[in-house]
Amino acid sequence: MIPDWLTCSAEVAAALADGRPVVALESTLIAHGLPWPTNLETAREAEAAVRAAGAVPATIAIWHGVPTVGLSDSQLAELAQAKGVLKASRRDMGAAVGLKRLAATTVSATMALAHAAGIRVFATGGIGGAHREDEIFDISADLTELSRTPVLVVCAGAKSILDLPRTLEILETLGVPVLGYRTEEFPAFYVSVAKLPVSCRVETASEAAAVFTAHVRMGGSGAVLARSCPDDAAIPAAEFHEWLCVAEQDAQEARVSGPRITPFLLARLAELSGGRTLKANRALIVANARLAAEVAVELAAQPRP
Numbered sequence: 001m002i003p004d005w006l007t008c009s010a011e012v013a014a015a016l017a018d019g020r021p022v023v024a025l026e027s028t029l030i031a032h033g034l035p036w037p038t039n040l041e042t043a044r045e046a047e048a049a050v051r052a053a054g055a056v057p058a059t060i061a062i063w064h065g066v067p068t069v070g071l072s073d074s075q076l077a078e079l080a081q082a083k084g085v086l087k088a089s090r091r092d093m094g095a096a097v098g099l100k101r102l103a104a105t106t107v108s109a110t111m112a113l114a115h116a117a118g119i120r121v122f123a124t125g126g127i128g129g130a131h132r133e134d135e136i137f138d139i140s141a142d143l144t145e146l147s148r149t150p151v152l153v154v155c156a157g158a159k160s161i162l163d164l165p166r167t168l169e170i171l172e173t174l175g176v177p178v179l180g181y182r183t184e185e186f187p188a189f190y191v192s193v194a195k196l197p198v199s200c201r202v203e204t205a206s207e208a209a210a211v212f213t214a215h216v217r218m219g220g221s222g223a224v225l226a227r228s229c230p231d232d233a234a235i236p237a238a239e240f241h242e243w244l245c246v247a248e249q250d251a252q253e254a255r256v257s258g259p260r261i262t263p264f265l266l267a268r269l270a271e272l273s274g275g276r277t278l279k280a281n282r283a284l285i286v287a288n289a290r291l292a293a294e295v296a297v298e299l300a301a302q303p304r305p
Contacts, residue, residue: 005097006116009070012058016118021055021296024069024114024122024151025289030059030076031085031104032263033125034281035270040080042282044073046123046289053293058119060110062088065100069117079104087259089141107153108145111222115149120212120299122153123292125285126189127224129158129167131261132248138258139170146222147174152212152299154292156284157187157194157226160240161247161265164194171224172199177215179208181227181291190269190280192234198226205291209298227291233283235276243272 002008008016015022025046030039047057059071061079071079079085079102088096088103090112096103105113107127114122128140146153158167168186171178178186180198188194202208208225215223228234247268251257256264269277 002117005067006113007063007066007068008117009058009068009072011056012070012117015056019300021121021293021300022058022119023050023055023289023292023296024110024119025050025057025059026107026110026122026124027059027061027071027079027104028087028106029125029281029285030079031082032087033266034278035267036080038278038282040077042285043076043080045282045286049286049290050123050293053290053297055293055296057289058114058117060105060113062086062093062096062101062103062105064102065097067093067097067113067116069113069119087263089259090145091141106142108141111142111145111149111151111153115151120151121292121296122151123285123289124153124155125281125288126156126159127153128262129162129164130170132161132163138261143167143170143174143176146171146176146224148221150216150221152208152223152225152292152295154225154227154288154295156189156229156288158189159262160189160191161244161262161269164188164196168196175220177211177220177223179211179223179225181208181225183226183228187226187228188237189284190229190235190277191237191240192228192231205294206298208295209302212295213299213302225291225295227288229280229284230287233280235273235280243269243277246272
């Protein structure tokens with residue numbers, strides 16, 4: 001049953017009531033991750049990819065104080081151009097609701113709201129993780145949320161700006177399976193793979209659904225299904241590293257930290273790459289949405305644990 005504090009669109013509510021497949025989509029990439037108009041175009045493409053694969057898309061945000069699952073197209077357009085949108089992690093949801101803010105939800109907040117609605121699959125670009133900064137203890141709430149919320153997160157691994165070995169070690173400690181979709185190496189967002197092992201390789205959406213179902217049935221919570229950035233958009237690791245070194249130096253000089261660091265680095269990387277990172281981000285988001293819908297279709301055909 002959907003809680004009374006959560007609003008679902010009529011389409012999403014009907015699909016959930018009928019047991020049809022639904023895929024959650026985050027809103028931070030719209031408000032903070034991509035520039036206008038790429039953000040709106042990508043959000044629409046992701047929703048279209050979910051529909052084409054047989055599922056219902058549910059973009060999630062906190063709409064002027066109301067946790068909302070399933071934004072309308074007009075709401076997507078408004079969010080894509082709005083100023084002063086709060087970036088809401090799991091910690092910030094109460095403040096966003098209590099103060100009636102327009103808030104874009106990160107991976108952790110989107111997972112929490114998706115689970116509250118009864119959605120089991122969520123597609124995003126890349127999860128957060130452990131940052132590379134030596135002097136600041138900065139670990140994303142996404143990792144904790146994965147350890148306690150039974151949602152399958154379909155992504156292109158973790159963002160390439162992060163410390164990926166530490167991120168994977170934390171996920172292992174938290175008991176979060178990392179499934180590689182047709183790969184044995186952990187994808188690294190813009191970069192195809194990070195040459196780090198995943199915990200399990202799956203070849204099909206059906207296998208991914210079976211592993212996730214078994215994980216939850218035996219008391220597990222969230223899991224990651226990581227697929228590589230499409231080959232025609234992926235960026236060579238050495239080239240990306242050069243841009244990242246420059247972007248990190250710029251962030252240090254500008255004294256950017258905390259929640260502002262990821263949007264700053266992504267924007268700077270887009271400039272340094274001449275837009276190639278934007279192309280990669282857009283391609284992987286849409287590909288992840290399509291795969292998430294395929295998994296959601298498989299899960300809908302199984303008895304719910």
